[in-house]
Amino acid sequence: MMEMILSIGIGVFAASGVWLILRPRTYQVIIGLSLISYAVNLFIFSMGRVRIDAPPILQPDVPGDPAALADPIPQALVLTAIVIGFAMTALFLVVLLAARGRTGTDHVDGREPE
Amino acid sequence: MTMPAVEHLAILPILLPLAVGAFMLLFDERRRLFKMSLSLATVLALLAVAITLFVMVNTPSDERWSTMFVYPLGNWPPPFGIVLVVDRLAALMLLLTAVLGSATLLFAMARWHNAGPRFYTLFLLLLMGLNGAFLTGDLFNLFVFFEILLAASYGLVLHGSGTARVRAGLHYIPINLIASSLFLIGVSLIYGVTGTLNMADLSRVVPTLAPQSRVLMEAGAAVLGIAFLVKAGMWPLSFWLPTTYAAACAPVAAMFAIMTKVGIYVIMRLFLLCFGDEAGASEDFGGLWLYYGGMATIAFGGIGVLASQSMQRLGGYAVLVSSGTLLAAIGTGNSAVISGALYYLATSTLAISAYFLLVELIERGQAAGADVLAVTLEIFGDPEEDIADEDEEVGVAIPATIAVLGGAFVACTALLAGLPPLSGFIAKFAMLSAVMNEAGDIDAAHWAFVALVVASGLATLIAMTRNGIRTLWMPAENEIPRVRAIEAIPIGALLFLCATMTVMGGPTMRYMESTAQILYWPSEYAREVLGTKPAGAAPAGQPATGGAP
Numbered sequence: 206m207m208e209m210i211l212s213i214g215i216g217v218f219a220a221s222g223v224w225l226i227l228r229p230r231t232y233q234v235i236i237g238l239s240l241i242s243y244a245v246n247l248f249i250f251s252m253g254r255v256r257i258d259a260p261p262i263l264q265p266d267v268p269g270d271p272a273a274l275a276d277p278i279p280q281a282l283v284l285t286a287i288v289i290g291f292a293m294t295a296l297f298l299v300v301l302l303a304a305r306g307r308t309g310t311d312h313v314d315g316r317e318p319e
Numbered sequence: 320m321t322m323p324a325v326e327h328l329a330i331l332p333i334l335l336p337l338a339v340g341a342f343m344l345l346f347d348e349r350r351r352l353f354k355m356s357l358s359l360a361t362v363l364a365l366l367a368v369a370i371t372l373f374v375m376v377n378t379p380s381d382e383r384w385s386t387m388f389v390y391p392l393g394n395w396p397p398p399f400g401i402v403l404v405v406d407r408l409a410a411l412m413l414l415l416t417a418v419l420g421s422a423t424l425l426f427a428m429a430r431w432h433n434a435g436p437r438f439y440t441l442f443l444l445l446l447m448g449l450n451g452a453f454l455t456g457d458l459f460n461l462f463v464f465f466e467i468l469l470a471a472s473y474g475l476v477l478h479g480s481g482t483a484r485v486r487a488g489l490h491y492i493p494i495n496l497i498a499s500s501l502f503l504i505g506v507s508l509i510y511g512v513t514g515t516l517n518m519a520d521l522s523r524v525v526p527t528l529a530p531q532s533r534v535l536m537e538a539g540a541a542v543l544g545i546a547f548l549v550k551a552g553m554w555p556l557s558f559w560l561p562t563t564y565a566a567a568c569a570p571v572a573a574m575f576a577i578m579t580k581v582g583i584y585v586i587m588r589l590f591l592l593c594f595g596d597e598a599g600a601s602e603d604f605g606g607l608w609l610y611y612g613g614m615a616t617i618a619f620g621g622i623g624v625l626a627s628q629s630m631q632r633l634g635g636y637a638v639l640v641s642s643g644t645l646l647a648a649i650g651t652g653n654s655a656v657i658s659g660a661l662y663y664l665a666t667s668t669l670a671i672s673a674y675f676l677l678v679e680l681i682e683r684g685q686a687a688g689a690d691v692l693a694v695t696l697e698i699f700g701d702p703e704e705d706i707a708d709e710d711e712e713v714g715v716a717i718p719a720t721i722a723v724l725g726g727a728f729v730a731c732t733a734l735l736a737g738l739p740p741l742s743g744f745i746a747k748f749a750m751l752s753a754v755m756n757e758a759g760d761i762d763a764a765h766w767a768f769v770a771l772v773v774a775s776g777l778a779t780l781i782a783m784t785r786n787g788i789r790t791l792w793m794p795a796e797n798e799i800p801r802v803r804a805i806e807a808i809p810i811g812a813l814l815f816l817c818a819t820m821t822v823m824g825g826p827t828m829r830y831m832e833s834t835a836q837i838l839y840w841p842s843e844y845a846r847e848v849l850g851t852k853p854a855g856a857a858p859a860g861q862p863a864t865g866g867a868p
Contacts, residue, residue, distance in 0.1 A: 226493065238496050245500045252511035278516075279507065282459055286503055289466045293499070296473055297492050303477070304485045313493075315486035 208255055211247065218244035229318075231301045231311045235294065242290040246283050253279030325375070329390035329403050331368045332413055332450035335361060340443035348436055355428055358439040362421045365446065369417035373410045377830070386837065387844070389456070389851040397456075397849050398520045404456040404848060407834040408661075412453040412584055415665060418816065419577055419672050420446050422809035426676050427570035429806045434479035434568060441478070445471035445574065452581050456848055458506050458516045461585065465502065465550075469495050472578065479568040487566035490559050498549040505543025512536045519848035522592040522841040526599035537604055540593065544586065544605060551582030552642045554616040561623060561635030569679030572634065573672040579638055580668055583645045587657070590649060591838045603652055610650025610764070614771050616643025621775035624782045630678040630790070633782055634671060637735050640775045641667040647768055648750055653757055658835035659749030662828060666742040666817055670734035673813035677727050680802050680810075681790055720802055725791045730814045732787065736780035737772075742820040747772060749828065 218240050225237025253276035261277035263269045301311075308315040339361045343354050376386045387406035391397060405413075424442060432438045448468025455461050473495075476488050510516055512535045513524045528536055545556070552560045560579070564572050586609070594604040620639030627633040641663070648660035730741065737747040751772060754765050820827050837844070 226497065231489065234493055238493060241497070241500050245503045248504060249507040252507040254511075278510065282503075282507065282510075285459070285463065289463070289499075293466070293470065293496055296470065297496065300473070300477065300485065300488050300492055304489050307482045307485050313489055315482065315489060 207257075211251055211255060215244050215247045215251070218247070229312055229314075231304065231313055234313060235297060235301060238297070239294055242286075242294070246286055246290070249279050249283050249286060253277075326388060326390060328368055328372055328375075329388070329405050329454065330392075332365055332372075332417075332454065333403075333447055335364060335368070336443035336447040336450070340440040340447065343440050343443075344437070351432070354439045355432065358424060358443060359428070361443060362417070362424050362446070365450075366417040366421050369410070369413040372405055373414050376405060376407050376410045386833075387847055389848050391851055391853055394853040396853050397851050398515060398517050400853075401460050402456040402517070402519075402848060402851065403454040404519075404844075405454065406844070407830070407837055408584070408588065409453050411661070411665065411830075411834065412580070413450060415580075415668055416446065416449045416453070416577055418813075419574060419668070422672065422813050423570040423573045423676070426573070426806055426809045429803050431479065431568050431570050435477070437474070438478060441471045441474040442574070444468075445475060447471075449577065449581060453584060456518050458509065458518060458521070460516075462499070462502055462506060465581075466499065468578070468581070469499070472575065475571045475574070476563060476567050478571055483566045484568075487563045491563040494549060494559050498546045501542050501549075502546035505539045505541075505546060508539030508542065509536060512539065517848070518589065518592055519845040522595075522597075523845050523849075525593050525601055526597060528601075530600075533600060537601060540589075541605065543589075544608075547582040547585050548612070548646075549582070550579060551586065551646065552579050552616065552639050553612045553646055554619040554639075554643070557616065557619070557639055557642075560639060561627070561632050564635035564638060564675075565629060565631035569676055572631065573675040576638060576668050576671040576675065579642050580645075580664060583642060583649070583664065586646070587649050587838065591657075592841045592844065595839060595841050597841055606650050606652050608650070609646050610768075611647075613643045613645070613647030613650055614768060616640075616646060617771045617775050619643070621771070621778040624775075625778050627782070630682065630786055631675070633786065634675050634678060637671055637674065637779060640735075640779065641671065644750070644772055644775070647771075651754065651757075651765075651768075653753060654835045654839045655753035655756070655832075656750055657838065658828070658832040659746060659751075659753050661831040661834055662742070662749055662820075663746035666734060666746050666820055669813045669817050670731055670743060673727070673810050673817075674731045674735065676806070676810050676813075677724065677731060680806060681724055681728065683801070721791060723807065724802070725787070727810055727814060728783075728787050728791060730817075732780065732783040734814075734817055735783065737776040738780065740821060742817045742824070745821060745824050745828075747776065 222237045222240035222244060225233045225240065228234065228237070256275050259273060259275040261275045261280055263274070304315060305311050310317050312318070339357060343357060346353065375388070387404060389397065390403040390405070392401045392403065394400070420442075427438065427442070445468055448464050448466075448471060451464030452461055452468060455464060473488065473492050476491055477484050506516065509521070512528070512532045513521055515521055515524060525536065549556045564575055567575060590605065590609070594601050594606070596602060598604070617640055620636045620641075620643055623636030623639060624633055627636055644667075645660050645664055648656050648663070651657075732738075733741045734743040737743040751769055754768060755761060757765070
């Protein structure tokens with residue numbers, strides 16, 4: 206059940222994101238990029254296998270048992286991907302505003318279609 | 320730690336630009352001379368480090384017979400910790416980056432550094448990202464360095480401002496953000512299947528995969544490949560490239576000449592490591608895609624070169640031709656072709672970079688839009704031409720500046736079109752003769768490659784000759800561009816390097832051959848990387864510091 210919800214969630218995010226980045230307005234594109242990055246982050250997380258009640262780090266003085274632990278690497282990767290994605294979205298927002306100011310339109314080509 | 324100090328050189332190409340770039344942020348933008356000299360010192364230091372590393376991988380010592388060395392970051396042993404790997408290919412790319420960095424920075428000092436804020440910091444961060452991408456032996460670390468170089472490049476594309484640059488940025492940035500998402504999907508799929516992100520470890524795991532995991536691994540590799548091919552500019556993922564390169568200011572475009580090569584480098588490395596001769600059932604996965612995709616890119620680039628009206632766009636399409644040739648060469652999977660391709664990679668990067676710098680100088684004397692006007696005139700004829708012809712002098716004195724620029728332009732043309740006597744010819748000849756000498760019959764696909772490489776050279780020659788005649792032989796109408804020595808020296812240096820590669824063709828080619836042979840020996844690479852012991856063997860319970868961000 207949990208796997209089903211997660212995969213449907215990833216699919217909906219990715220599909221909406223792809224539809225939005227194909228739209229002609231810069232605002233739609235940036236929302237689309239954000240949705241896609243959510244889908245990607247969830248996907249990376251799911252690649253560590255979906256488990257509950259399993260800590261990702263060893264306890265001191267307890268011998269480690271790989272079967273009782275969650276894979277910590279995808280969680281670390283997701284963290285990095287979130288930070289980088291956030292920075293890139295912020296950077297793109299600035300360019301988007303600059304383009305709006307310079308061209309006077311929010312079309313992705315910088316000019317309105319005829 | 321007892322690690323010899325010289326091994327720490329491997330981390331310097333990353334740390335040095337990062338530290339200096341961050342340090343310069345603390346100072347006011349008006350202290351130009353200070354920032355200028357600091358950045359120049361940094362790129363020259365990077366050049367020195369790159370040359371040292373290059374010499375090191377070429378002189379095997381007694382205890383270290385191999386031609387590569389591994390630097391474990393945070394002193395964790397390889398499959399678990401992240402490693403930097405300096406081998407011949409990485410050293411070559413580092414050297415190329417450092418040479419381009421020094422030349423373009425010197426060029427930018429003449430005027431372009433004033434065109435916008437924080438130029439030097441962005442430039443150094445771009446160098447850091449490039450160096451890191453060439454050095455790292457870990458897939459996710461590669462992603463991080465890709466993002467660093469891309470973030471810096473977003474800033475640099477917009478350097479100098481202007482509507483055209485913002486418009487180009489509006490396409491360049493989203494497509495790279497989407498490619499980064501694909502990158503992450505590919506990396507996590509590969510991790511999910513193989514349980515490792517270390518490239519050396521990956522090359523060991525791939526042949527042993529079960530069939531049902533193999534499908535997922537190959538899917539991951541294909542998604543990852545798309546991300547790199549967007550960067551490398553393979554048709555049909557390349558429509559953003561000519562516009563962006565044409566819009567960027569000259570030193571930035573010249574530096575971007577190596578950005579497509581990052582994609583090529585990663586494809587070459589991963590393709591040969593994971594899907595080389597030792598990969599079992601996955602052998603040569605995607606090779607045909609690279610081969611035919613590369614050929615489509617050559618054709619697209621060649622047509623684009625002929626069709627472009629501005630000289631910057633022509634440069635952008637020349638980048639595509641170069642990318643396509645390299646991709647198709649990798650797709651042949653023949654080590655002799657790859658060694659020719661490596662030679663071509665070095666020479667075409669230097670030549671394109673010199674071309675972008677040169678074009679800016681030539682066009683300085685022209686009114687905006689003169690290019691487009693000239694093409695229109697060529698087609699429809701100039702109404703005043705017939706009258707003016709009669710009493711014009713036969714000989715026109717060519718000013719010295721134009722003569723120098725013209726000479727450089729001719730050299731660029733010969734290099735890009737692959738004409739003798741310069742290194743572009745040797746590179747193409749090496750690749751084509753390797754394709755023709757392959758064992759067995761030469762099939763139609765190989766003939767197509769040969770024909771496309773030759774035809775794209777011809778297209779480049781025609782287009783560049785036309786442009787040269789139009790701009791250099793009409794000095795009367797245009798004001799003579801004022802060129803400073805600091806702008807001419809970098810172009811001269813880049814072209815001089817190409818000439819040196821021609822004269823020293825034998826040794827250079829031998830270096831490329833041994834590099835290609837090592838690439839074809841992934842098990843040796845894996846043994847070397849995974850056999851690395853952490854320096855000084857830290858006592859248990861006290862691991863070296865460093866960790867996740």
